[in-house]
Structures are given as C-alpha cells and as structure tokens.
Amino acid sequence: MSELQLKDLYDGFRDPDVIKALAQTITNEAKQLKEPLKIMEVCGGHTHTIMKYGLKQLLPDNIDFIHGPGCPVCIMPKERIDHAIALAQIEDAILLTLGDMIRVPGSTSSLALERAKGRDIRALYSPLDAIKIALENPDKKVIFFAIGFETTTPMTAALLEQVEKQGITNLYFHINHVLVPPAVDAIMADGQAKINAFIGPAHVSVISGAKIYQPLPKMYHAPVVVSGFEPIDVLQSILMIVRQKNEDRCEMEIQYSRSVTLEGNTKAQEMIAKFMEPREHFRWRGIGDIPHSALGLREQYAAYDAENIFADILPTEPIDDHKLCICGTILKGLAKPNDCKVFGTACTPNNPMGSCMVSSEGACNAYYRYGEV
Amino acid sequence: MSNRKQIQLSHGGGGEETNSLIHDLFYHHFSNDVLLAAEDAAVLEVKNKIAFTTDSFTVSPIFFNGGNIGKLAIAGTVNDLAMMGAKPLYLSSSFMIEEGFPFDDLETIVKAMAEELKHSGAKIVCGDTKVVPKGAVDQIFINTSGIGEIEKEGISANNLQEGDVIIVSGDVGRHGAAILMEREGLGISGNLQSDCATLWPAVQALIDANVTISAMRDATRGGLSAVLNEWAEQSAVCLEIKEASIPVDEAVQGICELFGFEAFDFANEGTCILAVPPEDAQIAIDALQKIDVTKKATIIGQVSMKKEGKVILHSAYGSSRYLDLPKGELLPRIC
Numbered sequence: 001m002s003e004l005q006l007k008d009l010y011d012g013f014r015d016p017d018v019i020k021a022l023a024q025t026i027t028n029e030a031k032q033l034k035e036p037l038k039i040m041e042v043c044g045g046h047t048h049t050i051m052k053y054g055l056k057q058l059l060p061d062n063i064d065f066i067h068g069p070g071c072p073v074c075i076m077p078k079e080r081i082d083h084a085i086a087l088a089q090i091e092d093a094i095l096l097t098l099g100d101m102i103r104v105p106g107s108t109s110s111l112a113l114e115r116a117k118g119r120d121i122r123a124l125y126s127p128l129d130a131i132k133i134a135l136e137n138p139d140k141k142v143i144f145f146a147i148g149f150e151t152t153t154p155m156t157a158a159l160l161e162q163v164e165k166q167g168i169t170n171l172y173f174h175i176n177h178v179l180v181p182p183a184v185d186a187i188m189a190d191g192q193a194k195i196n197a198f199i200g201p202a203h204v205s206v207i208s209g210a211k212i213y214q215p216l217p218k219m220y221h222a223p224v225v226v227s228g229f230e231p232i233d234v235l236q237s238i239l240m241i242v243r244q245k246n247e248d249r250c251e252m253e254i255q256y257s258r259s260v261t262l263e264g265n266t267k268a269q270e271m272i273a274k275f276m277e278p279r280e281h282f283r284w285r286g287i288g289d290i291p292h293s294a295l296g297l298r299e300q301y302a303a304y305d306a307e308n309i310f311a312d313i314l315p316t317e318p319i320d321d322h323k324l325c326i327c328g329t330i331l332k333g334l335a336k337p338n339d340c341k342v343f344g345t346a347c348t349p350n351n352p353m354g355s356c357m358v359s360s361e362g363a364c365n366a367y368y369r370y371g372e373v
Numbered sequence: 374m375s376n377r378k379q380i381q382l383s384h385g386g387g388g389e390e391t392n393s394l395i396h397d398l399f400y401h402h403f404s405n406d407v408l409l410a411a412e413d414a415a416v417l418e419v420k421n422k423i424a425f426t427t428d429s430f431t432v433s434p435i436f437f438n439g440g441n442i443g444k445l446a447i448a449g450t451v452n453d454l455a456m457m458g459a460k461p462l463y464l465s466s467s468f469m470i471e472e473g474f475p476f477d478d479l480e481t482i483v484k485a486m487a488e489e490l491k492h493s494g495a496k497i498v499c500g501d502t503k504v505v506p507k508g509a510v511d512q513i514f515i516n517t518s519g520i521g522e523i524e525k526e527g528i529s530a531n532n533l534q535e536g537d538v539i540i541v542s543g544d545v546g547r548h549g550a551a552i553l554m555e556r557e558g559l560g561i562s563g564n565l566q567s568d569c570a571t572l573w574p575a576v577q578a579l580i581d582a583n584v585t586i587s588a589m590r591d592a593t594r595g596g597l598s599a600v601l602n603e604w605a606e607q608s609a610v611c612l613e614i615k616e617a618s619i620p621v622d623e624a625v626q627g628i629c630e631l632f633g634f635e636a637f638d639f640a641n642e643g644t645c646i647l648a649v650p651p652e653d654a655q656i657a658i659d660a661l662q663k664i665d666v667t668k669k670a671t672i673i674g675q676v677s678m679k680k681e682g683k684v685i686l687h688s689a690y691g692s693s694r695y696l697d698l699p700k701g702e703l704l705p706r707i708c
Binding site for chain 2: 010016017019020023051052053054055057058099125360368369370371
C-alpha cells in the first residue's frame with residue numbers, strides 16, 4: 001500500500017468537469033420539483049463549502065440554502081465566553097482552547113485581548129498537547145476550554161482518559177461540547193422554519209453515526225442526506241435530495257459513505273459516555289435555551305471540572321445579543337444575512353454583534369467574506 | 374575571545390568582547406571597504422534617485438526548512454528595494470541577541486546573510502549589536518535597512534490600469550506553510566521549503582527586457598490575498614483572477630486542508646506579484662522564467678472595472694467569489 005499523500009484529502013473531489021456536470025444534472029432534474037427546495041445545511045463546514053466554491057451560483061433558483069447552527073464557536077453564548085476570560089484571569093492559570101475561540105468577544109473582553117494583557121492563553125491544534133503543557137508547568141493551573149460538536153468531543157474524552165491514567169492533577173476541563181440533533185429540533189419546533197430538506201454534517205456523523213438523523217425525515221417531512229465537505233460531495237447530496245423529492249421519497253441517506261456508517265465510531269461513543277453526560281439544558285447564542293443539547297462531565301470527574309472547581313468566579317447571568325441582531329431568524333431560514341440592518345456595517349467579523357458573524361463557518365461571516373459577486 | 378560557546382551580556386557592552394565579536398564575525402563575513410572603514414557612520418556615494426526601506430525580523434523558529442532568520446533579513450529588505458525598481462546597494466544590519474544565544478548559531482546566521490547578499494551584490498555597510506538579558510528577546514531579532522538606486526521609475530500600487538495583466542512569479546504560500554510545519558512539528562514527511570529568496574535578479578531581467586511595470590510587490594505577510602486587495606483598493610480597480618491558474622504546491626495545499634487555511638493568505642518571502650500592460654505580459658513571463666527563483670512565473674488574471682476595489686476569484690467551473698483580505702491572526706511571527 002502506498003503512503004497516504006496530503007493531496008488524497010481533496011484530489012478528485014473538486015474536479016471542474018464533474019462539478020459542472022453535477023450542476024447541470026441538478027438543474028435538469030430540479031425542473032420537476034413541485035415546490036422550491038429550502039435545504040438547511042446544518043453544519044458550518046458545509047456553509048463554508050457552499051460559499052467558498054460559489055455553489056449557489058451553479059444551481060437553479062428553486063434551490064436555496066438555509067445556513068444552520070452548526071458552528072461551535074458561533075453558538076457559544078457570551079456568558080460562556082466570559083467564563084473562559086474569567087478562567088484565564090486566574091493567577092497561575094494557563095488557558096487552552098481551539099482556534100477561533102481566541103478572538104470571539106465576550107461581554108467586555110476577548111481571549112485575544114486578555115492574552116495581549118499578559119494572560120497565558122494558548123490555541124491548540126490537538127487537545128492532547130494539553131498533557132505536555134500540564135507536565136511542563138506543574139505549578140500552574142492548566143485549564144482546557146473544550147468546544148465543538150460531536151466531532152471534537154472524543155478528543156476531549158481521550159485527553160481526560162490520559163490525564164486520569166497518568167495521574168495529572170493540574171489539568172482542568174471546561175466542557176462546552178454541544179449536540180446536533182437537539183439544535184435541529186429547536187429550530188424546527190415552532191413550525192415556522194421554512195426548511196424542507198437537510199444536508200447532514202460530515203465529521204459529526206463519522207463519530208455519532210448517521211443513525212442520529214433517522215427520526216428527522218418523519219418528524220419534519222424532510223429528506224436528510226449526510227454529506228462530505230468537498231464541493232462534489234455537496235452537489236451530489238443536493239442531487240440525492242432532488243431525486244428523493246421527485247420520487248416522493250423522504251429518507252435519511254448517506255452520501256459521505258467513504259467515512260460515515262449508520263452506527264458511527266462506537267469506541268468513541270463509549271469513551272464519551274464514560275466521562276460525559278447530557279446537561280439539563282444549555283443556552284445557544286441566537287437560539288436560546290435547548291434542553292439536553294450539550295454535554296458536561298459526569299459527577300465522578302468533578303475534581304477535573306473547571307465549572308465545579310472555579311464555580312465562585314464564573315458568571316451565571318445569561319447575556320443576550322444586541323436586539324438588532326437577527327441571527328435566530330436567519331437560522332430558521334426566515335431571513336438572509338444581508339436582510340439584517342447591521343450586517344456588514346455595525347456587525348463585521350472583526351466586531352461581531354451576533355453569533356453568525358463570529359467564525360468563518362457562520363452564515364453571516366461566510367456572506368461577508370465571499371459575498372454574492 | 375573569552376567564550377566562543379555562548380553570547381554573553383559583555384558581547385554587547387562596547388568593550389573588548391564587543392570588539393572581537395565585530396572583528397571576528399561581522400567584519401570577517403560582511404567584509405567591504407565602507408564597513409571596514411569603521412567610522413561612526415558609513416559614507417556612501419549615490420548618483421540617482423534612491424529608495425530607502427527598513428524591516429525587523431523576528432521569525433520563530435529561527436532556523437527553518439529553506440532558510441533562517443539571517444537569509445530572511447537580507448532577502449526581505451533587498452526585495453522591498455527591488456519591488457520599487459531599485460538596485461539594492463547598501464544595507465545596515467542590527468542584531469538584538471538574547472544572552473546565552475549559541476555563538477555557532479549566530480555564525481550560521483551571519484554566513485547565511487553574507488551568502489544571500491551575493492544574489493543582489495548589496496553590501497552591509499553599518500550595523501549594531503545589542504545583547505539583552507535572558508527573556509528580553511526571543512533568541513535573536515534582526516533589523517535591516519537598505520537603500521537602492523532607482524533603475525525603473527513609476528512602479529506604484531496606485532498605478533494599475535484597466536487591461537493590465539496580473540502575473541505571479543512562482544507558487545504561493547510556501548514560507549507560511551513551511552513555518553507552520555516547523556512550528557507544529559507535524560509528522561508529515563516531504564520536503565516543504567520556504568520560498569525565501571532574493572528577487573533582484575528577476576527584477577533586473579524585467580528591466581533589461583524593458584517591460585513596463587505598472588505595479589510590483591512581494592507577497593509577504595497576508596500573502597497573495599493582501600497584495601491583490603491593496604492594489605484593487607489603491608488603484609480603484611477590479612482584479613479578476615482565475616483560481617485554477619494560481620500555482621500552489623501540493624504540500625502547501627495539503628497543509629491548508631489540514632488546518633483550514635488558504636494558500637492565498639500564507640506569506641511568501643521570495644515570490645512577487647506584477648501588473649503589466651497586456652502587450653508586455655509575454656515578454657515579462659519570458660524574462661522571469663529565465664531566472665531560477667521565478668521560473669514558474671505565470672499569468673493569473675487581469676484588471677477590469679467590474680467592481681472597483683474588489684478582487685474576484687473565478688472558479689474553473691463557472692462560479693465566482695470575492696477574495697477577501699485575511700482577517701485575524703493567522704500565525705504568530707513568521708518573518
């Protein structure tokens with residue numbers, strides 16, 4: 001077997017001729033659609049692909065996208081960001097987190113600002129790097145601010161497993177892992193959302209399995225196709241949705257079959273279940289309180305739980321977004337980012353007023369960056 | 374010399390140790406008449422209009438695949454002069470060194486600087502050395518300033534005209550990607566090298582071929598995206614770029630896939646972008662391709678008036694999008 005090449009990650013999934021041919025087939029078959037398609041791509045990764053590759057421009061007018069809540073940085077409410085800032089301000093603390101979290105503004109500061117003031121805040125590429133940092137700094141409190149959907153949760157669990165095994169006592173966890181299905185339910189709950197099909201997340205499904213979307217087609221009369229992140233993946237998934245509609249089917253299908261199975265990664269699921277359990281509720285920026293929509297550490301791991309250990313200094317009051325922000329409406333497909341009064345003026349990626357402008361996977365951010373040329 | 378192993382505070386004290394460092398290391402490798410005159414200031418003779426620039430270098434790690442901080446400090450300043458159509462002549466070079474820095478590493482850096490100077494013929498004619506207590510700087514910082522004699526006038530970011538052809542001198546994003554690889558210690562095999570190089574020979578080839586250059590800039594921090602956006606804004610024009618025509622090394626693209634970056638946003642240290650009138654485009658390509666560091670030069674787009682101040686990226690399959698300026702922090706300290 002030959003060595004895995006980096007180009008194997010994308011080669012063949014961006015072929016211009018295949019993209020053109022798929023777009024043409026979709027355009028032909030979409031003529032038969034009885035009603036316009038409003039597809040929600042749940043995951044921010046798909047939003048990014050659709051905008052970056054300009055896929056909407058290749059498709060007919062009766063296919064539209066509604067950009068979902070699947071960006072873990074975007075949905076973090078301000079009070080949780082304030083938690084990160086409060087933790088970073090503890091004397092002798094090193095705060096670790098992932099990527100975009102660093103620049104997301106909380107109520108009065110951001111991790112980037114705190115770092116500039118001299119706090120020790122580091123962005124990790126792999127959560128397991130936290131072990132090295134904890135071992136190198138035995139006199140410091142190392143706090144891992146864990147974020148992400150089902151995709152990144154196993155890495156946090158694996159880190160905790162190692163911490164326990166190696167007897168590391170100066171590494172704490174602030175868990176913000178959120179779950180896809182409850183968020184979809186929350187958006188669809190009031191019956192106002194104009195969504196009649198779903199593109200299911202890619203990497204989330206590798207872990208949790210496509211089985212988590214099985215109830216959706218029946219509940220909301222909307223097909224679900226679990227899709228990969230490359231432009232050809234997304235176009236093929238759209239074609240599968242169009243065909244379901246034209247053939248009067250309403251099912252869950254897997255386009256991303258090179259990585260996703262129905263059951264998912266059961267080993268990872270077991271590891272998550274060992275350390276974490278669903279919280280009673282969790283507030284989502286732009287959507288509000290959603291029951292059982294996030295995970296927290298189980299009680300027997302309270303000694304590692306930063307929310308427990310540092311409870312005294314963590315703010316508890318919910319902080320809402322500015323009242324001009326319409327992220328909630330955008331997430332339901334009732335408005336587009338450029339319908340918002342503050343889009344691109346008072347609300348920009350450098351100074352986001354609402355969740356969807358925060359990270360490159362948020363709908364408003366993607367519109368701002370790539371625009372509609 | 375009292376200690377050849379580590380640089381000590383005494384090496385920056387102005388006394389005997391400083392003297393021996395200057396003589397044995399800097400004079401030895403940078404040797405030229407102006408420098409060896411050892412006056413308080415270098416006395417230079419310049420006949421024509423000159424270009425003047427300065428840059429500080431703080432890259433981490435200081436040694437990387439394809440170069441080191443010394444090579445970067447020369448190429449960076451020389452390239453800034455070259456981009457204005459100026460032949461690089463004289464450079465200053467100031468070192469801020471952390472106490473305890475290995476002498477051998479300093480020598481490696483100085484040798485790399487001397488070697489890189491050969492590509493433009495520029496000379497280091499003055500300099501300064503400070504040694505600071507441990508922790509006051511991260512290993513070593515270098516500042517170089519330079520002056521060059523203008524050989525080609527009128528190159529400006531405000532100068533792009535409708536119809537001008539956009540050329541890139543090589544594949545983009547290699548310096549940024551190489552530094553990221555080094556820093557993250559990714560277990561990826563392969564030989565991804567920084568593009569760090571002196572561009573003066575390529576500019577000289579363009580001047581010799583009498584190419585009219587509307588604008589020219591090396592795509593350092595902010596990469597290709599930054600240069601194109603600056604031009605679109607400053608010249609109030611639209612740059613229409615064919616995405617598939619932008620050369621990107623496979624390994625660079627792979628790194629971008631892993632981390633979610635764009636090769637267009639990554640820094641380059643030996644790659645420039647040019648805008649030339651359409652009738653000169655092929656002459657420019659021919660001239661650049663004869664020079665080793667720019668042998669992959671290629672046309673990537675054209676200036677239009679479609680949307681003033683914007684860069685539009687056209688895909689190979691018929692869609693288009695704006696190419697925005699990179700935002701937020703990409704990588705700390707790459708140059």
